[in-house]
Amino acid sequence: MWGLRRASGPLKNCSFGVALARSGSLKSxxxxxxxxxxxRLAMLESFYQAGxxxxxPCMAVFSFSSNARGRTCVEEDDYKAELGASISTKSISxxxxxxxxxxxxxxxxSDNDDEESSGSSLEKLERETRTNKRTSSRRASLALFKDxxxxxxxxxxxxxxxxxxxxxxxxxxxxxxxxxxxRSRRMYGRALQLSEWFKNHFSCSERDYASQVDLIAKxxxxxxxxxxxxxxxxxxxxxxxxxxxxxxxxxxxxIRKAEEIFNKMxxxxxxxxxxxxxxxxxxxxxxxxKKISDVLLLMEKENVKPSPFTYRLLINVKGLAxxxxxxxxxxxxxxxxxxxxxxxxxxxxxxxxxxGGMKEKAEAIVKEMEGGDLKRxxxxxxxxxxxxxxxxxxxxxxxxxxxxxxxxxxxxxxxAMEAWGKLNDIKEAEAIFNLMMETGxxxxxxxxxxxxxxxxxxxxxxxxKDLVRRMSDSGxxxxxxxxxxxxxxxxxxxxxxxxxxxxxxxxxxxxxxxMYSSMMAIMEEYAKRGDVHKSEKIFHQIRQAGYTGRARxxxxxxxxxxxxxxxxxxxxxxxxxxxxxxxKDLARQLAGxxxxxxxxxxxxxx
Numbered sequence: 131m132w133g134l135r136r137a138s139g140p141l142k143n144c145s146f147g148v149a150l151a152r153s154g155s156l157k158s159x160x161x162x163x164x165x166x167x168x169x170r171l172a173m174l175e176s177f178y179q180a181g182x183x184x185x186x187p188c189m190a191v192f193s194f195s196s197n198a199r200g201r202t203c204v205e206e207d208d209y210k211a212e213l214g215a216s217i218s219t220k221s222i223s224x225x226x227x228x229x230x231x232x233x234x235x236x237x238x239x240s241d242n243d244d245e246e247s248s249g250s251s252l253e254k255l256e257r258e259t260r261t262n263k264r265t266s267s268r269r270a271s272l273a274l275f276k277d278x279x280x281x282x283x284x285x286x287x288x289x290x291x292x293x294x295x296x297x298x299x300x301x302x303x304x305x306x307x308x309x310x311x312x313r314s315r316r317m318y319g320r321a322l323q324l325s326e327w328f329k330n331h332f333s334c335s336e337r338d339y340a341s342q343v344d345l346i347a348k349x350x351x352x353x354x355x356x357x358x359x360x361x362x363x364x365x366x367x368x369x370x371x372x373x374x375x376x377x378x379x380x381x382x383x384x385i386r387k388a389e390e391i392f393n394k395m396x397x398x399x400x401x402x403x404x405x406x407x408x409x410x411x412x413x414x415x416x417x418x419x420k421k422i423s424d425v426l427l428l429m430e431k432e433n434v435k436p437s438p439f440t441y442r443l444l445i446n447v448k449g450l451a452x453x454x455x456x457x458x459x460x461x462x463x464x465x466x467x468x469x470x471x472x473x474x475x476x477x478x479x480x481x482x483x484x485x486g487g488m489k490e491k492a493e494a495i496v497k498e499m500e501g502g503d504l505k506r507x508x509x510x511x512x513x514x515x516x517x518x519x520x521x522x523x524x525x526x527x528x529x530x531x532x533x534x535x536x537x538x539x540x541x542x543x544x545x546a547m548e549a550w551g552k553l554n555d556i557k558e559a560e561a562i563f564n565l566m567m568e569t570g571x572x573x574x575x576x577x578x579x580x581x582x583x584x585x586x587x588x589x590x591x592x593x594x595k596d597l598v599r600r601m602s603d604s605g606x607x608x609x610x611x612x613x614x615x616x617x618x619x620x621x622x623x624x625x626x627x628x629x630x631x632x633x634x635x636x637x638x639x640x641x642x643x644x645m646y647s648s649m650m651a652i653m654e655e656y657a658k659r660g661d662v663h664k665s666e667k668i669f670h671q672i673r674q675a676g677y678t679g680r681a682r683x684x685x686x687x688x689x690x691x692x693x694x695x696x697x698x699x700x701x702x703x704x705x706x707x708x709x710x711x712x713x714k715d716l717a718r719q720l721a722g723x724x725x726x727x728x729x730x731x732x733x734x735x736x
Contacts, residue, residue, distance in 0.1 A: 274304060275311045278320055286320060290327045302332060309341070316575075316607045318348040336366050340374040347378035349641075352387060352676065369400040376406060380413045382676045383646060386709075388413055402428070404437040411440065415447045417680070422447065438464075442475055449482025457482060473499060477513040484520045493521060504533050512545040519549035527553065540566065544577045551584040559584060575606050582612065586619045594619055608636075610645045617648045626655035630664070646677045650686070657686045660693030681710050688719045697725030 277289050293300050305328055312321040322345040328334075329342065339362050347355035355375055362371060372395045379388035392410060396402070407429050414421040422444075429436065441464045448457035461479065464471060476499050483492040496517045501507040504514075511534050518526040527549045534542045543566050550558040563581050566573055578601050585594035598616065601608055613636050620629035630652050633644055653668040669687050677683070684705050691698040702720055705712065712720055 273298075274300070275308045278308065278312070278324065279315075279317070286323045287327055290324070294331070305332075316609065318345055321345055322349050334366065336368045336370050339366050340370045343371055343374045344378060347375065347381070351643075352378060352382055352384060356387075369395065369403075372398070372400065373403070373406055373409070376409050380409050382643065383413070383416065384676045384678070385413060385417060386678065387676075402432045402434050404429070404434055404440060407434055408437065408439050408443065411443055415443055419447060419451075436467075438469055438472075438475075441469065442478065445475065445478055445482075449478065449485065452482075452486050454482065454486045454488065473510055473513050477517065480517045481520065484517070489521060492517065496521075504530065508533070512539070512541045515542070515545040515549040516552060519552035522553070524553050524555075538565075540571055540574070540577065544580055547577070547580045547584075551580065551587075554588075556584055556588065556590075573604065573606065575601065575609065575612065578606060579611055579615065582615045586615050586622075589619075589622065591619055591623060609640065609642050610648070614645045614648045617651055621651050621655055626652055626659075629655075630668075643675050646672070646675075649675070649677075650682070653683075653686050657690035658693065660690060660695070662690050662694045662696055665690035678708055681705075681712075681716060684708075684710060685716060685719065688716075688723055691723040692719070696723070698723040699725055 274293065277293075278286060281289050290300075305324065309321055309324060312318075312324065322342070325338075325342045325345055328338070343355050343359055343362075346358050352375075355378060359367065359371060359375055372391060376388060376391045376395070379391055388410065392406060395406060407425050410425050411422060414425065428434075441460055444460050445457050448454070448460060457479070461471065461475075464475075476495050480492040480495040480499075483489070483495065496514050499507075499510045499514055501510065504510060511530055515527055515530050518530065527546070531538075531546050531549075534546070538546070543562050547559040547562050550556070550562070559581060563573075563577075566577065578597060582594055582597055585591075585597065594616065598608065598612065601612070613633060617629045617633055620626065620632065633648060633652065637644055649668055649672045653665055653672070656664040656668060665687055669683065672683060684701070688698065688701065691701075698720075701723065702712075
């Protein structure tokens with residue numbers, strides 16, 4: 131663990147005060163150079179440069195601070211997509227499987243889908259039902275799932291009650307499988323209704339309550355979910371319930387609320403887990419990297435062993451910072467811990483080497499991923515296709531794709547589309563997409579997104595809009611990631627009003643929270659124009675969505691006032707209310723819009 135902290139960055143000037151009081155008073159360990167293990171703190175220098183966290187006196191009570199101090203977050207990375215749920219999709223049933231102790235992005239979740247070789251999840255369930263007579267639970271689940279999606283949300287409760295009245299089998303496992311199908315299709319509203327009905331007809335476990343917390347957060351927001359937690363019987367208000375709420379705070383990028391829930395878990399004396407720490411690490415990797423080392427310090431003090439996800443996340447942070455040497459150190463630590471460097475981690479390393487201009491290293495890794503015989507190591511195909519495209523090797527992309535043919539999986543097809551998109555060969559990407567359509571697979575939203583991004587990047591608005599219409603006609607969920615692509619399309623075309631109007635209509639029809647990057651793209655254009663009124667409107671909407679405590683948001687608002695040549699009253703006080711303290715550049719900008727600034731003429735009168 132000390133080695134991991136060494137590779138993460140120096141423990142300096144961290145505004146995140148970890149709840150370490152329970153571990154006893156801390157000494158200024160960074161000044162002790164001759165103690166085994168502590169010497170390795172020098173490796174912490176790779177994350178940021180600032181002063182020593184231990185130079186401050188140890189307080190009696192430690193708590194989190196949300197000071198943003200002008201830091202900006204990385205909006206485009208492997209963890210840009212929303213986090214997966216922190217609880218198993220089988221929470222309704224008393225499953226023997228433990229809840230996955232990893233936070234995963236939607237992109238990572240797609241890699242683990244059972245749809246890889248079987249088409250849609252519904253098709254897979256139908257096939258298993260036909261081929262296995264013993265799966266009576268699956269047959270019941272399939273019938274129930276079809277009834278639920280075939281009725282309106284208003285009559286869903288009636289459908290469920292009718293099932294019981296007709297004496298049909300409906301047990302915990304049936305509902306669990308049905309819930310899994312609804313979640314996989316992102317039909318969270320109906321999943322929540324099913325969960326509420328279940329609660330009225332069956333006894334609930336901690337996992338069942340956690341499942342409902344997750345669904346309420348997804349459908350109604352964090353405040354409703356938090357209120358629900360307070361009403362859960364105390365005997366069931368266990369760690370899994372709070373960590374599910376914590377995970378959704380991270381989904382919402384709500385730093386203050388996440389820290390609050392984390393501290394509450396500590397106050398309730400729940401055992402500290404790598405899961406909870408990974409939540410914060412992921413949040414800070416996006417918004418405040420200087421706090422990462424504090425989380426690692428807490429893990430060290432509480433003897434919490436880093437999980438593979440912890441290492442993968444730190445590798446990603448290092449790679450995005452172009453600290454390839456530090457990235458290599460973390461890989462060595464993984465190996466020293468006996469952890470396997472899986473395909474996903476290798477692919478991440480190769481991508482970062484490519485970004486850092488180290489093509490030879492990237493190519494060496496991709497060859498290692500192939501294992502000498504790609505036909506025998508077929509799972510590597512979906513990872514190596516985009517990497518070969520990044521290396522500019524179209525012939526290698528064709529070779530790998532030929533191995534996938536004639537029966538490519540959905541993930542392989544999506545990876546090939548992405549590869550041809552990187553090589554700017556849209557015709558090849560469209561050919562693969564059409565092949566996927568011909569196979570009869572139910573194409574998921576993330577596959578559409580690959581092609582949609584190509585159209586946006588190549589400024590092909592008509593094709594982009596046609597593709598979205600096809601998505602809608604196919605019943606595919608058009609959510610925040612799709613909105614983000616279309617907003618960018620409008621903004622880059624100079625039609626910010628259309629982008630604004632589109633996003634408002636989308637949120638009205640589909641009450642999901644838009645992405646931070648979508649709203650910021652619109653606000654940035656309004657700020658450039660000096661449109662204070664519309665900038666303030668988007669600013670308010672961003673805060674309502676829960677994206678608070680961000681200096682970049684205020685920077686753009688100040689730009690709007692500067693370009694409008696208008697004074698900004700009370701802006702400094704608004705920043706302080708969000709615990710944001712301006713750095714030199716931001717202070718200079720604030721001075722420029724200060725309506726009470728002193729002029730040289732007034733100085734002469736003094």
